[in-house]
Amino acid sequence: MTDIITYENGVLNVPPQVSIVKITGDGVGPEIWRASQPAIEQAAQLANRQIIWREYQAGEAAFKESGSPLPEETLAALKRYRVGLKGPLGTPIGGGARSLNVAIRQSLDLYACVRPIKYFPGCPSPVKDPSSLDIILFRENTEDVYAGLEWPAQSPEAKKLIAFLRDELNTPLAPDAAVGLKPMTEQASKKLIRAALKWALREKKDSLTLVHKGNIMKFTEGAFRQWGYDLAADEFGELTIPESKLASDQSTSRLVIKDRLADNMFMQVLARPEEYSVLAMPNLNGDYLSDALAAQIGGLGVAPGANLGDGIGVFEATHGTVPKRAGRDMVNPSSLLLSAALMFDWLGWETAAHRLRSAIAKTVAEGLMTYDLARQADREPVSCSAFGAAVLERL
Secondary structure, three states, X not given: OOOOOEXXXXXXXXXXXXXXXXXXXOOOHHHHHHHHHHHHHHHHHHOOOEEEEEEOOOOHHHHHHHOOXXXXXXXXXXXXXXXEEEOOOOOOOOOOOOOHHHHHHHHOOOOEEEEEEEOOOOOOOOOOOHHHOEEEEEEEOOOHHHHOOEEOOOOHHHHHHHHHHHHHHOOOOOOOOOEEOOOOOXXXXXXXXXXXXXXXXXXXXXXXXXXXXXXXXXXXXXXHHHHHHHHHHHHHOOOEEEHHHOOOOOOOOOEEEEEEEHHHHHHHHHHOXXXXXXXXXXXXXXXXXXXXXXXXXXXXXXXXXEEEEOOEEEEEEOOOOOHHHOOOOOOOOHHHHHHHXXXXXXXXXXXXXXHHHHHHHXXXXXXXXXXXXXXXXXXXXXXXXXXXXXXXXXO
C-alpha cells in the first residue's frame, strides 16, 4: 500500500496512511511543533488514519546546513508528497532574501491562501459579539505586489524604468523614486475566485464577496472584480446571482455574488459580519484583512492557514517567528493545531479534523490559555507545552 497521495482528473486519492512533509520553522517553530505533534497524531489515529512525517528543512536551519533557506529537496518533497505542514519562517524586512512563504507559494503554484475565521467560545475578543463572525477568506497567493517586481530608489533599474514611463508613456514620476509593479492576470484571479466559488457552493453558503480597490486601481483590482462576476456568470450561472439583480425581498436559493471596496470591507466585518460568509480578494487585501479578522476572534494564535494549488496543499501557522518569545515555552500552538485540522479536512479526514477542533474548543472553554489570550482575558497563562498536553487529553 502506498503512503503517497495521488491526484487524477481533479480528485485527490488519499490512502489511510499518508506521508506528510514536516517543516519545523524558525523562532517559536520548534516549540509549537513539540506541543502540537502528539495531539495531531492522536487525532489521526482515533480516526483510523496514520501520519508518516517526512521532515525537511527551510529557513534558518536549512541555510546553516546547506547555504540555501529553501533547498530544492524541500520543494521536491512537497511536490512528491503533495501535502505539508509547517511552522513560521523568518522574512527579512527592508532587505535580504524575499519571503520564503511567498517563494514556496509561487514555486508550487499554491494560488489560494485560505483562512477560516471562526470564534471559539471563551476566547477574549475586542468586539462585542465575536460569535457572529464565521468567514472563510480566499486570498490570491501568487501575484499583486508580492510578485517582487520592485527596484530601490536611485538604482539603475529604477532610473531606466522611470525614464521609460516618462518618455514613452508620458507618466510624471520623480526621478529619485523607488518603483514597483503590481501584476494581476485574468488567469490567476479566476483560479482563485473559482476555488472560492466551488467551496461556497459545496458548503451551501449564501454569498461570496469580491473584495477589491477597483475605484482607484481600475485595471488591476477593478479587473479582479469584473473577472469574478464574469466567471460566476459563465461557469456557475444557474447557481449564482449578482447582488444587483436580487429581488426587493432579497430572497434567493442561489449563491449571491457581492463586491465591496477593501476599505469599506474592514468596516463591514466589524459592523455587520453576519452578512458575509466567503470573501475572495487579491493578495495584499487578503494579507491585511485576514489578520484584522483574526484579531476579532483572539488573534493570530487561533487562526489557521492553508496554501492550496491543484492537488497540493501546504498548511501553516499564520503567525510569525516571534523571536522575542522563542525558547520560553509560552506561544500559543493553536494556529498550528488548527492548520492541522484544516489539513485533515483537505485530506478528507473529517473525523480527525472534528476531534482536534473540539479538543481545542474544550481546552479554551475551560479557561486554559497561553499568554497571548490570557493577557486579554486577565487570566493566569499556561505554557505552550501545557496547552498542547491539555488538547491531547481532551481528544
